[in-house]
Amino acid sequence: MTTVLQTLTLLQVTDSSFPSGAFAFSNGLEGVIQDGFVRDSTQIEEILRDHLVPRWLMFDRVFLSAAHVAAATSADLDAVDSDCNTRMVAPAMRAASLGVGRSLLTTHARMQTPTAAAWHQDVLTGSRWGHAPVVQGAMGAALGLGLAEVAAGALFGQISAAISACIRMGRLGALEAQKIVARILATAAAGLAEPCPALPSGFSPLLDIAAQRRPVGRARLFAN
Numbered sequence: 001m002t003t004v005l006q007t008l009t010l011l012q013v014t015d016s017s018f019p020s021g022a023f024a025f026s027n028g029l030e031g032v033i034q035d036g037f038v039r040d041s042t043q044i045e046e047i048l049r050d051h052l053v054p055r056w057l058m059f060d061r062v063f064l065s066a067a068h069v070a071a072a073t074s075a076d077l078d079a080v081d082s083d084c085n086t087r088m089v090a091p092a093m094r095a096a097s098l099g100v101g102r103s104l105l106t107t108h109a110r111m112q113t114p115t116a117a118a119w120h121q122d123v124l125t126g127s128r129w130g131h132a133p134v135v136q137g138a139m140g141a142a143l144g145l146g147l148a149e150v151a152a153g154a155l156f157g158q159i160s161a162a163i164s165a166c167i168r169m170g171r172l173g174a175l176e177a178q179k180i181v182a183r184i185l186a187t188a189a190a191g192l193a194e195p196c197p198a199l200p201s202g203f204s205p206l207l208d209i210a211a212q213r214r215p216v217g218r219a220r221l222f223a224n
Contacts, residue, residue, distance in 0.1 A: 002149060009143055014153040016160060020104045027052055028093075029162050031210025033171060044166055045180045048159065049187050051204040056158050057191040059087075059202035060133040064154055067137030068147045071115070077138055084131040087200055092211040100132040104139065114142045148192070155188050 012018060029047065032038045038047055063084045070076035088094040102123055108116035116139060123130040133154065140150030163181055166172040172180070 002146065006145055006149065010145055010149050010153050013140075013143070014157055014160075016164065019107045020100065020157070027096075027158065027162055028204075028207030028209075028211035029165055030169065031213060032206055033166070033169060035210060035213075037206065037210070038171075041172055041176055041180065044172065045183065047206070048162055048180070048184050051207055052158060052162055053155070053184065053188055053191060055202040055204040055207070056155050057188075057194075058197055059200045060154065060158075061151055061192075062197055062200040063131065064133040064137035064140075064151055065147060065196045067134040068141045068150055071138040071141035074119075077134070078128060081129045081131055081134045084134055084200075085129045088131070090208040090212050093208060096211070097132045098130060101130040101135040104132065104135045105130055108135075108139050108142075113139055116142065151196075152188075152192060155192065156185070159184055159188065 013020070029038070029044075029052070032047065033044075038044055063080055066080045067077060070080050084097075085094065088097060102120075105116055105120040105123055109120040119128065119130065119135075119138075122128040136154045137147075137150060140147075140153070145153075159181060163172065163177050167174060167177055
């Protein structure tokens, strides 16, 4: 059973003010809006429901779950991280994942979360990768959070970051955005209730191509 402290810790690490780096990248959504593929709130909701959430459930969730299990053993964790790096074929998405993972590790190292400081130093020296879902899973375990809570928090972060990007680009109002979030969360919860896939997959070419069409430095209007 989740304790009150665990719930509060989960709220802390999923809050938009927590410096995780996740809010600096729109997961390609900025690109599809600028390219004219997404023009209104209905299409924004569709791309979140049909592309972003399924991709997270079928890809990121696999590595987050594996990292949560492997968190206590560096060698096992590095194997998960290397596999994530190999399978993340879109360079812009790979760079974003590494950027978010590094930001998240920096924060946890400064918070003195167990194992974070040494891992962070290894990432800075280039001896380890530190992809976002792997860091999320391992740091969640280090904080004493259960896998279900860590997965729910990470997926919520993806949804929230995408919605935030749409608001800041002037494509959604705050109230309209929350209505979409409420409906997308129902989809996310249903997906999380299903068993985690044994192998990572995912097919979101619209988002991947939109992110890849711009150099990483220009693909993120909201870099912090």
